[in-house]
Amino acid sequence: MKEGKEFDVVIVGAGITGAIIAKELSARCKGLDILILEAGTGKSSDFDDYEKYNDQYYNALAKTPNSPYTDSPYAPSPSVLDITQIKDNEPDTNGYFVQYGPFPFLSNYNRNVGGTTLHWLGTTLRMCPNDFKMKTLYGHGVDWPIGYDDLKPYYRRAEYEIGVSAEVNEQEILGITFDKGYVFPMHKIPQSYLDMYMTKNMKGLTFKDDGVTYPVKVISTPQGRNGMPNPKYKNFDTREKGFMPVGAVGNPDLGQRCEGNSNCVPICPVQAKYNALKTLHDALQNTKSKVTLINQSPVSTIEIDPKTKKVSKLHYKTFKTSKNGVRTVINNHTVRGKIVVLAANAVENAKILLASDACTRSNQVGKNLMDHLVMLTWGYMPDDIGAYRGPGSTSGMPLMRDGSFRKNRSAFRVEIGNWGWNWPANTPESTLQDAVADGLYGKDLIDRIKKETSRQFRIGWEMEQVPSDKNYVTIDEKYKDELGNYRPVIHYTMNDYEKRGALVASKLSEKVFEKLKVTPATDWQDTAPGYFEYEYEEDGKKKTFKSVVNGAGHVVGCHRMGDDPNTSVVDSNQRAHDHKNLFVAGCGSFPTLATSNPTLTMAALAYRTADEIVKEFTS
Amino acid sequence: MLDQKNLPYHERFVQPTAKEQKVEATLEKNKMLRSLMSVSLQQDTLADLHEHLRVAMMLELSTIPPYLCALYSIMKGDMTDPNYKEEYGDNAEAAALIRSVMMEEMLHFTLAGNILNAVGGEMKINHKEYVPEYPTVLPDSAGKFQVHLSKFDKAAIRTFLRIEQPTPPETKPKLEGYTTIGQFYHAIEELMKKLEKEAKKKKKTIFTGDRKLQIDDTYYYGGGGKILEVRNLTTALDAIEEILEQGEGSETTIYDNDDEFGQIRELAHYFKFNEIYEAQRYAHCQTDPKDPPEGTKMDIRYDKVYNMGIDPKTEDFVTDELKALSHEFNLEYRKLLDLLQSAFQGQQEDFLEAVGVMYKLRYKAVALMRNPIPGKRINAGPTFEFVEK
Known part of the structure; x- marks a missing residue:
């Protein structure tokens, strides 16, 4: 590629946001030259490349979310194995993140072609209308500059692209509405035996909070994985009838339906679960405009023209390692774009902006880092519940995602896990190890494994974190990666608002366990990275609540959207207030986190941004 | 020529x-x-x-x-x-x-x-x-x-x-x-x-x-x-x-x-x-x-x-265990044929169950192929014999 070449659009990051924008532009605009720069490795449409991920996953000793994917010291990804409790004033520099705490940021993401959709679970919940009005309704955080109805048409498009399996009549809850005649592209993924078992055995269970009684009801979760197409599906935009599930990239016969391989995280072996490679593949096939994707090209900075305040250049580096892995060639490059879209992870977008001294007016770049804080509770069911079958989760108890209690404590989404204690206790492997350590073998060993694993049950309580200026990403000359790019320096804490949410979740957990006759087995160490304590008063007595939370991988905030350029980084189209030709897109734009997993909303916002960019080239 | x-x-x-x-x-x-x-x-x-x-x-x-x-x-x-x-x-x-x-x-x-x-x-x-x-x-x-x-x-x-x-x-x-x-x-x-x-x-x-x-x-x-x-x-x-x-x-x-x-x-x-x-x-x-x-x-x-012999037959499998395993395989095969039959006769959802049976067939076939037949230099294998009901 010619040094300093000008493209019509340069997109930074080949994840779902970048892929959707590239696909939309290349399908709708004629003759554009579009470049996608990706920091990590990986190919966009090579089936063998994905098979390599599968093999790397089989080979990995610790099956962490990033274990199947190639990690490079030149574009490192954070790993959950790096996280520790943070000692006083000593940052944790174990991994890619530099963590000052006082509480560690517990999540990670994936820097590769396809982004974090390579290892996401595939949960595709819409936000509920009240999630957009946290300040007005509950006095916390800020309001979004747009509401549910503004996003509705974009949700539809995102649900088509991702291929969402769900039933409208089950999802019309929490004020969420659908257009007349709308159905999801595919019927819901069959709920697990556990889901049915809980529905049956929790009948009539309610939970009272802030004077309101909430039914505790198991409801299926919308998922971005291939199920049975709904013959009634009609694409509102193209008028096309029916839906054809999209299989594996480069091997479309594979993965047309979820096969229940039960390792959606870290990798769906057949690509029945959506990943952004599918959208990228389409973008690269579109012929109206040309899309070029280059990997191993992390962007370090963008350059701002002091007069026009527009982005004039992007600086990126390339790295190529010799076959024996000994020598790496590093080169500096520049490229120009009429329109520039930062579509990397929220933390990476912030890093680039901070390194470039861009979007400085609001002083909000890097601020308000958020994640769902997941408290896990687990135990033995009295009966065989068929654990370890199907996708990671097929249902939740979503009716407490919103309510007046949000004035006092954070709301939470309740995720019912189908894979036993795999997340908190590394079962079933550890179940086997324990049984062998107890000296069992032969039939006794098999009986013990059967008896224990089939009854292992766990719930995830995912607390919504509110935006806070104590939670932020910054950069520091002292901390750079091997290419000389900044490593994210993170200051982070868990607020009392979220701890109160966890406390209520633990009470609800006890109620659910009691009703289901679950023998509790929740067990953690106070040395765990996510350990916290919360002091409160109950019945006139001082009490301390102790527990552990995990990250959800929902890296949100850092360049929030809003109408006011003094308090927000981008507008509701994800266009930077300060730089007219710059878009900063992704989960980073969320003003508040909501209780839904962020990917579907992020995808919806990407469509909104794509529409805005299309206008630039068609008007 | x-x-x-x-x-x-x-x-x-x-x-x-x-x-x-x-x-x-x-x-x-x-x-x-x-x-x-x-x-x-x-x-x-x-x-x-x-x-x-x-x-x-x-x-x-x-x-x-x-x-x-x-x-x-x-x-x-x-x-x-x-x-x-x-x-x-x-x-x-x-x-x-x-x-x-x-x-x-x-x-x-x-x-x-x-x-x-x-x-x-x-x-x-x-x-x-x-x-x-x-x-x-x-x-x-x-x-x-x-x-x-x-x-x-x-x-x-x-x-x-x-x-x-x-x-x-x-x-x-x-x-x-x-x-x-x-x-x-x-x-x-x-x-x-x-x-x-x-x-x-x-x-x-x-x-x-x-x-x-x-x-x-x-x-x-x-x-x-x-x-x-x-x-x-x-x-x-x-x-x-x-x-x-x-x-x-x-x-x-x-x-x-x-x-x-x-x-x-x-x-x-x-x-x-x-x-x-x-x-x-x-x-x-x-x-x-x-x-x-x-x-x-x-x-x-x-x-x-796996060194599976050519055209295996259950009766040649010498041991009762292998014969039983082979019979199990053939029962699954029969079940698959039954499910296909009913799927084509209107019970289309039987295709879903057939998928599960195909996986079972695979596991049982591999189990047979891993087993040497005693006294012979070959392993067993799936026989695909039709089981009468």
């Missing part, structure tokens, strides 16, 4: 070996061959068409167990190898090719079933007379040949080449039996056209089957291409076209014509197997069937294969 060297490349395997010639005369009694023979003699009535289509389903089904045996005999990767591949180890490429052909045979089976239902014929998938026995026998333009249940080896691949061999265009159907599979399907086409023409004269149609019985892409997916619903003569002919072209390719190209059906360009079956036989891929730019593969070399490890 033909000069082998002057023959087009794709016809070089046509010549039967001396051994094959020797046994050919004894093959007449084979079940598959007898079925093909008997339908060839009756090509007049709608009942004859039904019988042709049932035999077509049997024919498509008959190739699946041999492909399955080759596929499942391939061992998993060696975990101590740094380039460890979980599924099918060093033979992963070959396995992927065999699997893709097998999936297309399943599609052909389903397409034939859709035609049979469309013309109101009775489904007889789980009837003993329509379940192939092994070794089975198939015809091609060079004669008749046996198809064995065998592990993955070069002889098996050679047989697969014969199964999928393109038909020379000038070969005409013979009354005493179909010389090739292509002829057989062309005879079905002609019979359908003839019967529909006669029916049209009486303002009727032969496509009177219940439309609800048609298998569509709700329940048939991921299996080697697009399923077509058969509603009339045009769609029926399309279905047969898809069967023939996926298999044989044409005289002019090594690729199938699937792009007509909205799919990506794929090698026709014969050429996929030829890649394995030659341990070399076709280069991306190649299209001429006369040229040998000129692309990248392929890893083929015939030693990383």
